[in-house]
Amino acid sequence: MQNHYNLAHRADDALIDSLAADGIxxxxxxxxxxxxxxxxxxxxxxxxxxxxxxxxxxLAWLLRRAPNVLLIPGTSRVEHLRENLAVAEIDLPADAMKALEQI
Ligand SMILES: NC(=O)c1ccc[n+]([C@@H]2O[C@H](COP(=O)([O-])OP(=O)(O)OC[C@H]3O[C@@H](n4cnc5c(N)ncnc54)[C@H](OP(=O)(O)O)[C@@H]3O)[C@@H](O)[C@H]2O)c1
Known part of the structure; x- marks a missing residue:
């Protein structure tokens, strides 16, 4: 499933968890x-x-948000593409997740 979702637009929170439970x-x-x-x-x-x-x-927050989240960030710049690929290696600590949840 694809829909509008990011750190500041979280209307699908419950749906994402429900889809994760079903492996979608x-x-x-x-x-x-x-x-x-x-x-x-x-x-x-x-x-x-x-x-x-x-x-x-x-992007790191989205990857950590749920195991069924897949990312296709759009970019027209190679530099941004490299930054976006490197996100897989970013480990967000608990205090960072807590701060981001306030957004
Ligand atoms: N199903 C639907 O109805 C629907 C609707 C909209 C979009 N989509 C799909 O969703 C995906 C993402 O959509 P989107 O590209 O419109 O939105 P997006 O990924 O949220 O944002 C893209 C914007 O972020 C910038 N950006 C990308 N990487 C960056 C970085 N590392 N640092 C700073 N800026 C960065 C890009 O600018 P630069 O070019 O300068 O990097 C571009 O302006 C696409 O695959 C799109 O096809 C689907």
Whole structure:
């Protein structure tokens, strides 16, 4: 299933958990906010503490959100593609997850 979902647009929270229980994949479109890119003090704060970019944190949060979440972030820049691929190696600590949940 594909639908609009990101750190600041979480109407599908319960649906994602339900799909995960049934082993059905969920692809969030606009994972970085799409036409209105995500901007948040909490997001920037976590990124700064971890030494990565806010967009990388937003993608890392989605990967950690549930096991059935698959990512297809859109980009027209090779530099961003590399940053987005590197997200698989970012481990968000519990305090970072807690801060991001406040968004
Ligand atoms: N099913 C549907 O109805 C539906 C609707 C909309 C979208 N989608 C799909 O969902 C996917 C994502 O959608 P989307 O591309 O519109 O939205 P998105 O991934 O949320 O955002 C893309 C924007 O983020 C920027 N970006 C990407 N990586 C970045 C990075 N590392 N740092 C900073 N900025 C970064 C891109 O700019 P740069 O080009 O400068 O990197 C672009 O402006 C696509 O595959 C799209 O086809 C599906």
């Amino acid at each position: 994949a969920y692809v969030p479109f606009f994972p970085l906010g799409g036409f209105t890119p995500l901007q948040s003090t909490a997001l920037s704060g976590v990124a700064s503490r971890l030494g990565v970019t806010p967009m990388q944190v937003a």
